[in-house]
Amino acid sequence: MTETKPQHADLVIRSARLIDGTGSPSTHGDVAISNDRIVAVGLLGKIAGSYEIEANGKALAPGFIDVHTHDDRALLSDPTMACKVSQGVTTVITGNCGISLAPLSSKSLPPPLDLIADQPGSLFTDFAAYLNALEADPPAVNAAAQVGHSTLRIGALDNLERAATDKEIRRMRNQLDQALEDGAIGMSTGLYYDLASAAPTEEVIELAKSVNDAAGIHTTHMRNEGDHIETSLEESFRIGREADVPIVISHHKVGGLSNHGRSRQTLKMIDEAQTQQAIAFDVYPYVASSTVLGVKRLEAASRIVVTWSKPHPEMSGRDLSDIADEMGCDLIQTAQALAPAGAIYFMMSEDDVRRILSHPNAMIGSDGLPHDDHPHPRLWGTFPRVLGHYVREQGLFTLEEAVRRMTTLPAAQFGLVDRGKISVGSYADLVLFNPETVIDRATFEAPSQTAEGIDLVMVNGRIIWKEGAPTGARPGLALRRQSLGPMGLNPSVGR
Ligand code: ZN
Ligand code: CU
Numbered sequence: 496m497t498e499t500k501p502q503h504a505d506l507v508i509r510s511a512r513l514i515d516g517t518g519s520p521s522t523h524g525d526v527a528i529s530n531d532r533i534v535a536v537g538l539l540g541k542i543a544g545s546y547e548i549e550a551n552g553k554a555l556a557p558g559f560i561d562v563h564t565h566d567d568r569a570l571l572s573d574p575t576m577a578c579k580v581s582q583g584v585t586t587v588i589t590g591n592c593g594i595s596l597a598p599l600s601s602k603s604l605p606p607p608l609d610l611i612a613d614q615p616g617s618l619f620t621d622f623a624a625y626l627n628a629l630e631a632d633p634p635a636v637n638a639a640a641q642v643g644h645s646t647l648r649i650g651a652l653d654n655l656e657r658a659a660t661d662k663e664i665r666r667m668r669n670q671l672d673q674a675l676e677d678g679a680i681g682m683s684t685g686l687y688y689d690l691a692s693a694a695p696t697e698e699v700i701e702l703a704k705s706v707n708d709a710a711g712i713h714t715t716h717m718r719n720e721g722d723h724i725e726t727s728l729e730e731s732f733r734i735g736r737e738a739d740v741p742i743v744i745s746h747h748k749v750g751g752l753s754n755h756g757r758s759r760q761t762l763k764m765i766d767e768a769q770t771q772q773a774i775a776f777d778v779y780p781y782v783a784s785s786t787v788l789g790v791k792r793l794e795a796a797s798r799i800v801v802t803w804s805k806p807h808p809e810m811s812g813r814d815l816s817d818i819a820d821e822m823g824c825d826l827i828q829t830a831q832a833l834a835p836a837g838a839i840y841f842m843m844s845e846d847d848v849r850r851i852l853s854h855p856n857a858m859i860g861s862d863g864l865p866h867d868d869h870p871h872p873r874l875w876g877t878f879p880r881v882l883g884h885y886v887r888e889q890g891l892f893t894l895e896e897a898v899r900r901m902t903t904l905p906a907a908q909f910g911l912v913d914r915g916k917i918s919v920g921s922y923a924d925l926v927l928f929n930p931e932t933v934i935d936r937a938t939f940e941a942p943s944q945t946a947e948g949i950d951l952v953m954v955n956g957r958i959i960w961k962e963g964a965p966t967g968a969r970p971g972l973a974l975r976r977q978s979l980g981p982m983g984l985n986p987s988v989g990r
Contacts, residue, residue: 500527500535500539500541500542501527501529501534501535501542502541502542502543503542503543503544503545504527504528504529504534504535504542504543504544504545505528505529505530505544505545505546505956506527506528506529506544506545506546506547506548506956507525507526507527507528507539507542507543507544507546507547507548508525508526508527508528508547508548508550508555508925508927509525509539509547509548509549509550510523510524510525510549510550510551510552511523511524511525511526511550511552511553511554511555511927512550512552512553512554512555512930513526513536513555513917514554514555514556514894514895514898514917515536515556515557515916515917515918516556516557516898516899516902516903516906516915516916516917517899517903517916518895518896518898518899518903519895520895521554521894521895523552524536524537524538524539525537525538525539525542526539526555526917526925527539527542527544528923528925528953528956529956530956531922531923531955531956531957531970532913532920532921532922532923532956533917533918533919533920533921533922533923534919535919536917536918536919548927548951550927553927553928553929553930553950554894554927554928554929554930555917555925555926555927556583556898556902556917556925556926556928557585557898557902557903557906557914557915557916557917557921557924557925557926558583558584558585558586558902558924558925558926558952558953558954559582559583559584559585559586559859559878559901559902559926560584560585560586560587560588560858560901560902560905560906560909560911560914560915561579561584561586561587561588561859561860561861561863561877561878562588562743562777562858562859562860562905562908562909563588563591563714563745563746563777563779563860563861563862564579564587564588564589564591564860564861564862564863565589565591565592565594565610565611565862565863565864565865566579566587566589566638566863566865567589567590567594567595567596567611567625567640568596568611568612568613568617568865568866569865569866570587570589570629570634570636570638570971571628571629571632571634573865574632574633574634574635574969574971575634575635575959575965575967575969576634576635576636576965576971577945577960577965578863578865578874578875578943579636579861579863580635580636580952580959580960580965581875581945581946581949581952581960581963582861582875582876582877582878582879582946582949583878583879583926583928583949583952584636584861584878584952585636585637585924585925585926585952585953585954585959586636586637586638586639586911586914586924586974587636587637587638587639588638588639588640588641588680588714588860588905588909589638589639589640589641590640590641590642590643590679590683591641591643591683591714591716591745591860591862592607592643592683592684592685592688592716592745593607593643593644593645593646593683593684593685593686593688593690593691593716594607594608594610594611594643594645594646594683594685594690595611595625595640595641595642595643595646595683596611596612596617596618596619596625596646597618597619597620597621597622597624597625597642597646597674598619598620598621598622598625598642598646598647598650598670598673598674599618599619599620599646599647599649599650600615600618600620600650601615601618601649601650602615603615605649605655605689605690606688606689606787606789606834606835607645607685607688607690607786607787608645608646608649608690609787609835610786610787610837610864610866610867611866613866621673621674621677622640622642622673622674622677622678622679623677623678625640626640626677626678626973626975629971629973630972630973633969633970633971633972633973634969634971635954635959635960635965635968635969635970635971636954636959636971637914637924637954637955637971637972637973637974638971638972638973638974639680639909639911639973639974639975639979640678640679640680640973641679641680641681641682641683641712641714642670642671642674642675642679642681642682642683643682643683643684643685644682644683644684644685644691644694644699644702645684645685645688645690645691647667647670647671647682647702648667648690648691648694649690650666650667650670651663651666651667651670655689655690655691655693656689656693657693658693658694658695658698659694659698664698664701664702667702668701668702668704668705671702671705671706672705672708672709675705675706675708675709675711675976676709677975678973678975678976678977679711679976680711680712680909680910680974680975680976680979680982681706681709681711681712681713681714681740681976681982682702682703682705682706682711682713682714683713683714683715683716683745684699684713684714684715684716685715685716686699686715686716686717686718686727686730687716687717687718687719687720688716692718696730696733696734699734700733700734700737700738703734703735703737703738703740704738706738706740707738707739707740709976710976710981710982711740711976711982712740712741712742712743712908712909712910712982712983713734713735713738713740713741713742713743714742714743714744714745715731715734715742715743715744715745716745716746717730717731717744717745718730720746720747720748720749720750721749721750721751721754721795722751722753722754724749724754724757724761725757725760725761725764728744728761728764728765728768729764731744731774732768732772732774735772735773735774736771736772740773740983741772741773741774741775741908741982741983741984742772742773742774742775742983743774743775743776743777743858743908744765744774744775744776744777745776745777745860745862746777746778746779746784746860746862747761747765747776747777747778747851747857748778748784748843748847748848748851749761749843749844749847750784750795750840750842750843751794751795751842752795752797752842755843755844755846755847756844756846756847757847758846758847758850758851759850762850762851762854765854765856769856769984769986770986771986772986773983773984773985773986774986775856775858775908775983775984776851776854776856776857776858777857777858777859777860777905778848778851778852778857778858778859778860779859779860779861779862779873779877780848780852780859780873780877780880780881780884780885781843781848781871781872781873781877781880782841782842782843782844782845782848783798783800783839783840783841783842783843783871783939784839784840784842784843784871785802785837785838785839785840785862785864785867785870785871785873786837786838786840786864787835787836787837787838788801788804788815788830788833788834788835788836788837788838789830789834790827790830790831792838792840793815793826793827793830795840795842796840796841796842797841797842798814798816798840798841799814799815799816799826799838799839799840799841800812800813800814800815800838800839800869800939801813801814801815801818801833801836801837801838801869802836802837802838802839802864802867802868802869802870802871803836803837803866803867803868803869804833804834804835804836804837805834805835805836806832806833806834807832807833807836808868810833810836811867811868811869812868812869812940815829815830815838818833837864837867839871839939849885849889849891852881852885852891853891853892855896856904856984857900858900858901858904858905858908859877859878859881859900859901859905860877861873861874861877861878863875863877869942870942870943871939871942872935872937872938872939872942872944873937874937874942874943875935875936875937875942875943875944875945875946876935876936876937876942876944876946877935878901878946879933879934879935879946879947879948879949880934880935881897881900881901882894882897882928882930882933882934883932883933883934883935883946883947883948884934884935885897887930887931887933887934894930902915902916903915903916907984908982908983908984909979909982910979910980910981910982911974911979911980912978912979912980922955922956923953923954923955923956924953924954924955925951925952925953926949926951926952926953927949927950927951927952928948928949928950929948929950930948931948932947932948933946933947933948933949934946934947934948945963950962954968954970954971955970955971955972956970957970
């Protein structure tokens with residue numbers, strides 16, 4: 496059957512370096528779009544567009560999928576989503592690290608829930624209400640949302656410093672089942688954090704069975720990403736096997752000076768597990784992490800920068816050690832004085848970051864914290880940093896390969912049907928960028944800066960970013976589980 500090309504399209508983008516998302520070498524050509532879909536790809540001299548864009552050889556790629564975000568509330572409070580759109584991101588996955596805004600009503604916001612909720616009124620008692628709010632006042636980007644295990648725990652347990660009882664597990668499963676029915680795509684855990692660290696593996700397995708029932712996905716901020724990282728990987732694999740769910744290891748890293756180099760071992764473990772079960776991971780391209788400011792994280796870091804503080808907002812952006820000197824306190828006392836607060840922790844090695852990024856199955860996830868006063872630069876810089884710094888400047892892998900890790904790989908992992916690829920019939924989620932100049936400008940000192948070299952971004956056929964600014968269009972969809980395909984890469988696909 497030969498494909499019949501239309502004679503006319505809403506929009507034709509001409510003379511682009513087409514990077515289709517599959518990792519194959521780029522080609523030169525045009526892309527025609529009508530309504531929300533790509534209708535033709537190739538040399539389209541015969542098709543006239545109502546509107547035409549001359550790409551002049553710049554790169555046209557599928558819009559990037561940010562697989563690890565905390566954009567749950569930002570999608571509602573700042574729907575133009577400039578921090579992500581300016582990087583070429585067109586779809587975000589929310590509800591990570593065990594925290595989501597729904598389903599929960601609570602008078603208190605224990606950390607790290609305070610990273611995404613600024614007041615109890617930000618929460619939604621049911622997941623349908625959250626997704627409906629997204630649809631009623633849509634953001635510029637598409638979003639798929641997970642339920643946080645810690646969010647469920649806050650709703651079901653009177654004391655979070657213990658395992659859930661059978662009755663509480665049933666209650667959480669009912670809530671989770673309903674959320675999945677409402678359109679959540681899976682469940683995340685943050686076993687590292689106090690809200691969930693008392694939860695035994697068995698508690699998570701029981702809940703993950705609900706995720707299996709809904710053919711969803713399970714992502715995890717593991718119990719430990721430092722001294723005991725291998726044990727935590729084993730735990731994650733076990734949850735995946737026993738509940739029979741695909742697992743995503745979130746923001747894979749090895750933290751703490753004494754653990755530097757251990758990514759050799761952890762990637763080997765992931766490779767082996769991938770031959771048996773669906774295991775994936777994401778990574779952000781920085782040697783510093785960021786989360787709430789807490790006493791147990793102080794030792795592992797060589798430098799700590801405050802990102803926000805409720806009682807001392809004026810300390811945002813400053814080094815904790817400088818504040819400690821000024822206050823005449825030690826680091827622990829200073830952290831306590833600033834809490835509730837957030838921080839950046841310099842604790843990974845460049846070699847580990849490069850090794851993890853270089854893995855062919857590494858997805859890219861920003862883990863950006865959009866409500867921080869002085870956020871980690873990953874919020875604005877992740878994707879251009881991979882393309883400009885790690886690909887062009889450092890030659891870590893090809894541009895086509897980088898784009899694959901940001902597009903078809905995550906689309907397959909999260910079941911995003913007809914997204915992540917430039918092909919006829921796919922949604923027109925696209926980014927036009929200059930591969931010679933694309934780079935992150937966000938730094939640890941000045942983090943809220945748009946990237947350079949991202950010329951145009953389109954979601955569902957509508958332009959959302961142009962000439963360095965949002966257009967105001969908000970065509971983003973809430974991607975409900977029911978509209979998505981199978982999740983997790985089949986283990987035989989492995990690598
Ligand atoms: Zn996390
Ligand atoms: Cu996170």
